[in-house]
Structure formats: C-alpha cells, structure tokens
Amino acid sequence: MTDYSNRILVADDEPHNLELLQLFLEEKDYLVETASDGQAAWEKLTTEPDRYMVVLLDRMMPNMSGLEVLKKMKQDVRLCKLPVVLQTALSSTEDVTEGISAGAYYYLGKPYERSMLHSVVDAAASDYHHHRKLISDLQETQRTLEMLSYGVFSFSTLDEAQALALLLAKGCSTGPSIVSGLAELFVNAVEHGNLNISYEEKSRLLEEGTWRQEIESRLLQSEYRDRKVIGEYRKEPNLIEFLISDEGHGFDWQIFLPVE
Numbered sequence: 001m002t003d004y005s006n007r008i009l010v011a012d013d014e015p016h017n018l019e020l021l022q023l024f025l026e027e028k029d030y031l032v033e034t035a036s037d038g039q040a041a042w043e044k045l046t047t048e049p050d051r052y053m054v055v056l057l058d059r060m061m062p063n064m065s066g067l068e069v070l071k072k073m074k075q076d077v078r079l080c081k082l083p084v085v086l087q088t089a090l091s092s093t094e095d096v097t098e099g100i101s102a103g104a105y106y107y108l109g110k111p112y113e114r115s116m117l118h119s120v121v122d123a124a125a126s127d128y129h130h131h132r133k134l135i136s137d138l139q140e141t142q143r144t145l146e147m148l149s150y151g152v153f154s155f156s157t158l159d160e161a162q163a164l165a166l167l168l169a170k171g172c173s174t175g176p177s178i179v180s181g182l183a184e185l186f187v188n189a190v191e192h193g194n195l196n197i198s199y200e201e202k203s204r205l206l207e208e209g210t211w212r213q214e215i216e217s218r219l220l221q222s223e224y225r226d227r228k229v230i231g232e233y234r235k236e237p238n239l240i241e242f243l244i245s246d247e248g249h250g251f252d253w254q255i256f257l258p259v260e
Contacts (some may be wrong), residue, residue, distance in 0.1 A: 004198065005053055007031040008121070011057040011066065012087075013039035021056065022112050022159070038064030042072060049078035050221070053128040054121055056108075059088035067102055074103040081131055081180050083124035106206065119209040130162070131180045135164055147236045154228040156194070158215060161186035161229070168233050172240055185244055186231065191215055193246030194227040 008030050010021045015036075024030045033052075035041035038061045047053070055073075057066030066086055073079040083105040104128070106120045148171060153164055165183035169175040189198045195218045197205070205211040218224050232243040 001038065005132075006125075007033065007052050008054045008056065009033050009035065009041060009044060009052045010056045011035040011038060011061065011069070012056075013061045014058070017058070021117070023255050024117050027114075028118055028122070030125075037061045038066060038069045041066075042069050045069075045079055046076070049076075052082065054124045055082055055084045056121070057084060057086055059086050059114055069105060077177065078128065083128055085120055085124060106203070116207045119150075119207050122209065123206050123211065130182070134162070134166055134169075134179045134183060135176050139239050148233070151233045153231045153233070155186070155231070156188060156190065156225075156228050157219060158187055158212070161190055164231055167244065168231070182242065185242075186229065189229040189244050189246040189248075193248035194229060195219070195250055206216070 006029070008025055008152070009017060010025070010032055011034070012018045012021065013036055018034045018036070018226075022034060025032050035044055038057070040063075041057065042064060050153065057069055059066040070086065073082060073084060080103075085106045085108055086104045087108040089110040105124050106259060107213065108117065108120055112159050140229055152161070155161055155164055155198070162183050165186050169179035169182055172178060187241075191202065192199075195215060197214070197218075201214075202211060205214050227247040229244065229246045232241075232245075235242045
C-alpha cells in the first residue's frame with residue numbers, strides 16, 4: 001500500500017505561483033502535486049480521496065473556484081476532514097469570514113512569506129496526522145462505553161480534550177465519523193472558551209508556530225489554570241447527546257454562520 005502521509009495537493013491557475021509553492025513546500029520535504037484549476041483539483045481529490053494530507057487552493061480559479069472546491073469537499077464524507085488552506089489576494093473581513101465559514105483550515109493572504117506558508121502547512125499536516133491517529137485508535141477498541149448511559153467529565157488541557165473525545169466516540173456506532181468533530185469542539189472549549197484565544201490570535205500563533213506553546217503557557221497562568229470544561233454524555237435508545245460548557249466569556253457565533 002502506497003504511503004501518502006506526506007503528500008500535498010496545490011491548485012493555482014498561475015504557473016509561476018504553482019512553481020513557487022512547490023519549491024517552498026519541497027524545502028520542507030513535502031511531496032507536492034499540482035492542479036491548474038479547481039476542476040482538475042476536484043478530479044484528483046475524488047479519484048483518490050486518501051492520497052493527500054493537506055490541500056492548498058487558490059480562491060480565484062477558472063472552471064471551479066477554490067471556494068467551490070472547498071464547499072464540495074465539506075459535503076463529501078471521504079474528503080470533509082482533509083485540511084484545506086485557501087490562498088488569495090482577497091483579504092477583506094467578508095472574504096475571510098466566507099472562507100472560514102465554508103470550512104477552510106486557514107486563510108492565507110497574498111503576498112505571504114515563506115516562513116508563514118511553512119508554519120500554516122506544518123500545523124495543518126499535524127492536524128491531519130492527529131486525525132488519522134484518532135481514527136486508528138478508535139478502530140482498535142470496539143467494546144467501550146457499551147453500558148454507560150450517562151456521564152459527566154471535566155478537563156482543562158488539549159491532551160485531556162482529545163483523550164475524552166476518543167473515549168466518548170467509542171460509545172457511538174458512527175465513532176470514526178464524529179471523533180474529529182468532537183475533539184475539535186472540546187479543543188475549542190479550551191482555547192477559545194477557557195483561555196480566551198480569539199480567532200485572530202490563533203491565526204497569528206499558527207503563523208508563528210507557537211499555538212501549542214501559548215496554550216500551555218496560559219494553562220499555567222493564575223487567571224486560567226483553575227478553569228474546567230465540562231463534557232456531559234447522555235445515551236438514549238435512539239440518541240446520543242453531548243453537552244459542552246466552559247468558563248469563558250463566549251463569542252459572536254453569528255459571524256461564523258455559513259454564507260448563502
């Protein structure tokens with residue numbers, strides 16, 4: 001079986017941009033494949049859904065835009081967990097919000113520095129490998145939580161959030177399809193809820209490659225160290241319910257609604 005764990009798909013209709021992106025990414029020992037427009041990228045993705053670990057899409061391309069490819073990926077169960085980085089010169093608040101709402105992992109504005117590209121792709125690749133490990137761990141154990149109908153759990157760190165997501169997903173018949181989403185909700189409760197890290201701050205930290213270090217630092221600060229996230233699990237005959245609460249100040253969720 002071919003190992004595709006280090007392969008990236010880059011789509012851009014400008015040949016010079018493709019060459020530059022390929023050069024920058026190969027400096028980090030990534031294997032890079034290219035597509036000259038959105039339609040070509042979509043065909044590559046659907047032909048071999050497990051071939052890539054990260055996808056870089058130029059937002060504005062002929063035949064099918066990067067945003068259209070992203071939206072189609074999010075509707076395809078085979079591709080919906082694949083990290084997508086949108087890169088474009090359109091960097092207004094509305095453009096960024098639309099891209100993030102569509103499910104982009106990160107919105108990379110042009111022009112960008114080589115170091116920023118490396119940091120963002122490294123973070124996306126790390127998330128991809130973490131997701132794959134979650135799925136692998138989930139599939140190893142089939143008989144967990146079978147008799148648990150109700151439980152309340154508290155946690156405060158990223159590792160605890162991910163461990164709890166893995167544990168609770170094992171109690172669901174659809175565990176492999178929900179484990180990453182559940183882990184993301186738990187992690188969001190830690191970083192955005194209890195630790196008050198905004199989207200703008202997270203973007204900067206990802207660019208700098210210091211996201212995890214900042215989280216570990218805040219967990220030690222007196223303002224945050226005693227905060228807990230509460231995860232509640234309830235199983236009924238035809239329903240499993242998860243309730244998540246944190247001790248943060250909340251956020252304006254309306255700006256993240258999908259753009260029609």
